[in-house]
Amino acid sequence: MNYLFSLRSQRFLLALGTLFLLLSTGATPKGKSQTPNIVLIFLDDMGYGDLSITGALNYQTPNIDRMAAEGIRFTNFLTAQAVCSASRAALLTGCYPNRLGISGAFGPNSQVGLNPKEETIAELLKAKGYATAIFGKWHLGDHPTMLPMAQGFDEYFGVPYSHDMWPLHPNQTKANYPPLNLIEGAKVVKSVQNLDDAAELTTAITTRATAFIRQNKSKPFFLYVPHPLPHVPLAASAKFKDKSGRGIFGDVMMEIDWSVGQILSELKKQNIDKNTLVIFTSDNGPWLNYGDHAGSAGGFREGKGTTFEGGQRVPCIVRWPGVVPAGRISSKLITALDILPTIATVCETKLPALKIDGIDFSKILKGDDSQSPREQFLYYYRKNNLEAVRQGNWKLVFPHPGRTYEGFVPGKNGQPGQLNENYSIAGGLYNLERDPGERYNVRSEFPEIVSALEKIAEAARADLGDDLQSRSGANNRPAGRISP
Structure with missing residues (x-):
């Protein structure tokens, strides 16, 4: 009897010690769920072909490639619109930007921005107790009442809009831009x-991001890292300048890859990687x-500022060790609009x-390839122009x-070549499964698909x-406006 009592006591003390160890180290007992941290890295003007895993030449992106090997890579991922402010509004709110009254790219001293009534990823997670931060480019209104601190972020360091909106812009008609400022809070x-100065942006943003991870390792956090690059003007720090075989664009991409590596390493160092x-x-x-200062659309038609695939199809990689099975490639139709509701689900927030x-x-993400949650997508541009629609692999x-x-x-x-902003695009029906370059109009062959x-x-x-068509919608909402 004494022996049994002693054995039970030893087991109790062992279990108690194990529990104490788990609590003291911040670890989670197996089988228990823990609210995940979220890191969202968002590049500017990176095309589908700008990673070594998607065909980039004369430079490598090993950290991003490793992230894909350890997670899932989406090959059919669309940004919400092919322009700065609109795409960022959609990413953070889960809405088509024209639903929010947002289009184009806001310039300095903009009188409009993201409406404070709209709820962002940061606001949803902050309500659940997350620490929230953005380090990089905002571009959703530069007035103090429109900056990130008004949209759920605890910390902000970066530029308020694109870093070509400055007095050194190569187009001299825009030489009246005000000074480009770095803002904190x-x-x-x-x-x-x-x-x-521009060459130090990537390092400065990375330093802030890794410090934020260290400071918040013991509580859930949302870290948004919208790099201003590889948007022109291109600039790389001394540690990467002239290091690629692709010129300054390759140098910049190598430095961004380094930044991703630093963030992933910090997560491991703080034992919160999983x-x-x-x-x-x-x-x-x-x-x-x-030209040589631009990226690659990876064989898709056109690029930024167009609703062809080269303007809106971009790489997307998701990594979450132990939850997202490693080494998967998915051709499911996924968009930037879908990131907010997905984060809300995994973080169990409203x-x-x-x-x-x-x-x-x-x-x-968790491995169920039988799922196809999105079948349709609407391609809008300019103010509120419906330029294309998609169902499965068919695009009209x-x-x-x-x-x-x-x-x-x-x-x-660094000097731009010519383009045509008002080209008359005839339109057509394209089967993206067989014709991802949108070169062969098969409208006459598939009238039922067109219908x-x-x-x-x-x-x-x-x-x-x-x-x-000069039509207004029933469910549009107004952008935010600066009060006189």
Whole structure:
């Protein structure tokens, strides 16, 4: 009897010691769930072909490649629009940007921005007790009342809009831009005066990001890292300048890859790697008329500023060790709109009160390849122009005035080449499974497909409107505006 009592006592003390050890080290007992950290890395103007795993030449992106090997890579991922402010609004809110009254790229001293009534990823997670931070490019309104601190972020360090919106812009008609400032919180801390200053952006952002991880390792956090690069003007720090065989663009991509590696290493160092969901993607495709300073659309048609695939199809990689099975490649249709509801699901938080357009794809992340949550997508551009609709692999492009880079010699050495902003695009039906380059119009061969896609377009016009048809939508919401 004494022996049994002694044995039970030993087992009790052993279990008690194990529990104490788990609690003291911040570890989670096996079988228990823990709210994951979220890291969202968002590049600017990185095209589909700008990673070594997607065909980049004369430079390597080993850290991003490793992230893909340890997680899932989506080959059919679309940004919400092919332009800066609109795509960022969609990413953070899960809404088509035209639903929010947002289009284009806001300039300095913009009188509009993201409406404070819209709920961002940061606000949803902050309500659940997350620490939240953004280090990089905001571009959703530069007035103090429109900066990240008004949209759920505890910390902000970066540039308020694109870093080509400065007095050194190569287009002299825009030489009246004000100084480009680095902002911390809502205060100006430094002016970005030249390319040497711009060359320090990636390192400064990375330093802030890794420090934030260290400071918040014991509680859940949301870290948003929207790099200003590889948007022009390109600049790389001394540790990467002239290191690639692709010129300054390759140097910049190598430095961004280094930044991703630093973030992943810090997560491991702080022993929170397995409890952190990391997402890596881009706001739109490459700005092709910048030539050797632009990225690659990876064989897709056109680039930034267009609703062809080269403008909106970009890499997307998701990594979460132990939850997202490693080494998977998915061709499921996924979009930037879908990131907010997916994060809300894995973090067990509520969705925004107002209507969103995103669809949760967390089951795909966790290995259920039978899921196809998204079947349709609407391609909008300019103010509220419905330029194309998609159902599965079928894409119907409507006639519209649009940008084309084709037929023009690209620029070089940081100077833009010509393009046509008002080219008359005839439209057509494309089977993206067989013709991802959108070169062969098969509209006349599949009238039933055209009819089905036109019905989707009609429903979209009723919901969101269509400026090309002078129609307003029933469910649009206003952008935020600065009070006089």
